[in-house]
Amino acid sequence: MPELPEVQTIVNDLNAAGMTGRQVVQAQVFWPRTIATSSPETFRRSIKGQVIGTIGRRAKFILFGFKSGKRLAVHLRMTGRFQIGKSDRPNGHVHVILSLDDGRSLWFHDTRKFGRFYLMDTSESESLLASLGPEPLDAAFTPGVLAGGLARHHRQIKPLLLDQTFIAGLGNIYVDESLWAARIHPLRRADTLLPAEVKALHAAIRHTLRQGLKYAGTTLGRGQSNFYSLGESRGTNDTHLKVFRRTGLPCERCKRPIERIVVGQRSTHLCQWCQRLQ
């Protein structure tokens, strides 16, 4: 669930919570596989004493930069969440706890246990991020860059936009929303988009992501597996979705019902009228 806007929202909230300058005084690991780069024991030993310098994002990774030159990259995958521990009794879905020098602790909550922590030297961590595609909200991501990329692939446009090596940060929700906004069918072959369509797609991706960010992410439903930023705060972008999980509801533009199809094994929502395949 967490895509670029959700991950950025968490990063913003971590920064607002005053994490910079905090020292990790103790770490606990309850689900060993969460730690991707070493044994839990090595992780606990390595992170103890680290002082947080910066907290940022690349693609869907949260990057904790420590003053020592080490870096913790966290990928939330489907259901990872951070929360400021409010008690000393975490529930069964809290798999890592970082205790801080100000008495607070950062809990990593992850019902499906797919989330991963990568702790390494910053220089070494570049290999983890090396294959990622461009950041869609960076100034360097121009319509020309997108056009050049699309021209190199004959793949269906939706799976291509989900491919993190092609463009970073998009997931199922924002891809469906972007394609609807650009009026492009998810099965269109990437190298068949006309220049005007590429331009529309570029604008749609940026608009869709910025809107998600503006409303602090998309939270669907109320369950354990939904997106919540720090402190259990929900995002409100769900009220602005045009197609995602809106099967049968009228398209905002043409009033015809939104349909659900499967593309690349992924649930896909679209308006067959506005997004014609030809």
Add this chain to the structure above:
DNA sequence: CCAGTTGTTGTTCT
């Protein structure tokens, strides 16, 4: 009980 689910990776098939 059954089908479906937001992300990613690795394998296998075409």
Add this chain to the structure above:
DNA sequence: AAGAACAACAACTG
């Protein structure tokens, strides 16, 4: 070689 299909990871939701 490229791209599509599929399983696996693991657990909740409807």
